[in-house]
Amino acid sequence: MKRTVLFTLITLLTINLGMAKDLAPYIKVGTSSESNEELTNKVTNALKSKSFTVLGNYHPENNKNLSVITFTRNDLKATVVKVKDRGALAAVLKVALITKNGITTISYTNPEYIFTAYLRDDYNKYSGYLTKVSNDLKESLTALGNDFSTFGGNESSETLKKYHYKVMMPYFTDPIELKKFNSFEEGIRIIEANLAKKKGQTSSVYKLIYTAEKVAVYGVGLENKQNGEAKFLPIIGQDHAAALPYEIILQDNVLTMLHGKYRIALHWPELTMGTFMKIMSTPGDIENTLKALAN
Numbered sequence: 001m002k003r004t005v006l007f008t009l010i011t012l013l014t015i016n017l018g019m020a021k022d023l024a025p026y027i028k029v030g031t032s033s034e035s036n037e038e039l040t041n042k043v044t045n046a047l048k049s050k051s052f053t054v055l056g057n058y059h060p061e062n063n064k065n066l067s068v069i070t071f072t073r074n075d076l077k078a079t080v081v082k083v084k085d086r087g088a089l090a091a092v093l094k095v096a097l098i099t100k101n102g103i104t105t106i107s108y109t110n111p112e113y114i115f116t117a118y119l120r121d122d123y124n125k126y127s128g129y130l131t132k133v134s135n136d137l138k139e140s141l142t143a144l145g146n147d148f149s150t151f152g153g154n155e156s157s158e159t160l161k162k163y164h165y166k167v168m169m170p171y172f173t174d175p176i177e178l179k180k181f182n183s184f185e186e187g188i189r190i191i192e193a194n195l196a197k198k199k200g201q202t203s204s205v206y207k208l209i210y211t212a213e214k215v216a217v218y219g220v221g222l223e224n225k226q227n228g229e230a231k232f233l234p235i236i237g238q239d240h241a242a243a244l245p246y247e248i249i250l251q252d253n254v255l256t257m258l259h260g261k262y263r264i265a266l267h268w269p270e271l272t273m274g275t276f277m278k279i280m281s282t283p284g285d286i287e288n289t290l291k292a293l294a295n
Contacts, residue, residue: 023113023160025152025267026242027138029095029106030145036067036097039104042144043095047071050140055092055206058221060244061230067097068244070206070219073136079129080115081213083122086175086249086256088215090118091208093137096242106144107151109242111137113160117266118172120161152240153269165265166273175256176287178248179294184214187250191218191293200292201228205245214252219245220290227285235278236268243267248290255294260286 032039044054050073057069072091080090095108111134116123123130138148155163164171181187188209195204195218203221210216222228222245229244248257257263260283265271 020156020158022154022156023110023116024150024154025110025113025269026107026150026240027110028145028147028149028151029108029141030147032104032106032144033102034104036064036099036104039097039106039144040067040069043069043097043106043141046140046143047095047137049143050136052137052140055208056204056219058203058205058245060221060238060241061228061233062223063230063238065099066233066238066241068205068241069095069097070245071095072208073133075129076133077208077210079126080119081210081215082126083119085173086251086258087119087122088208088210088213088217089247089249089258090115092206092217092219092247094242094244095141096240098239098241105239106141107239107242108137108141110150112157113155116157116160117163120172123161152267155269163262163266165261165271165276169265170259170262172258172262174259174262176259178255178257178287178291181250181253181255181294183253184216184250187253187255187294188216190295191216191248191250191255194293194295195220198223200224200289202289202293214250216250218248218250220248220293221245222286222289224285224289227281228289231285232264232279232282236264236271236275240268246286246290248293257287257290259283 052071052073055070060066080087201224205219208217
């Protein structure tokens with residue numbers, strides 16, 4: 001009997017280990033010598049070929065050599081919002097155009113990496129739908145290249161579901177509450193008014209609103225030269241520009257953000273502690289900037 005139980009446990013452990021796989025945060029599509037404007041149009045048209053909708057684009061750091069195109073799709077939006085704990089953050093994916101010496105590298109956030117980290121154990125419930133999103137995205141971008149190599153570090157899928165950078169560092173489940181409004185509608189009104197004013201030297205890159213579910217996600221550019229993207233991105237790595245913009249999410253009347261010590265580490269998993277210390281003030285700077293949008 002004991003041998004049978006032991007054999008069963010070993011078998012289950014082997015199966016679970018076999019299901020886990022390493023995932024990288026970014027996928028490189030290829031390179032091009034075409035202009036940023038031409039490539040942005042090509043990316044937009046490529047995404048449309050598989051029914052993706054571009055929500056907005058911008059230049060992180062206000063740097064014309066960096067462009068990010070944000071997009072979603074109806075089936076993706078409808079699926080991830082079913083995950084009540086901020087699942088809608090996984091609804092928006094990004095393509096980055098990074099130009100160096102006249103050559104632009106085209107890359108995008110690895111959907112499976114984001115889905116696994118943000119949806120966690122719920123990812124398995126919807127993996128069929130989400131795998132189709134990933135496959136269709138890859139197929140659409142073959143119009144711009146055929147590399148599709150991964151980069152930016154590797155984390156196992158099981159680690160991503162409970163990811164944190166170091167001991168005592170925050171998890172996905174440790175968001176920062178920015179504001180509790182009187183209602184969802186009041187939150188929308190105040191946030192959008194402040195974004196229109198570029199309060200805190202921010203810019204509105206995209207918004208995604210689920211009226212029935214009372215969920216809204218905003219992608220926010222951080223334009224302050226002293227403590228925004230221009231400060232931290234050159235230090236931790238512009239090649240990961242598809243990590244941006246930073247998001248805030250309103251669920252019913254509560255506005256939250258992912259903790260900077262979680263979100264930055266998730267999108268730059270190869271960061272050494274030494275490099276992280278160089279941007280020690282950045283998580284707090286981002287929190288203060290985004291909190292200002294709620295007041």
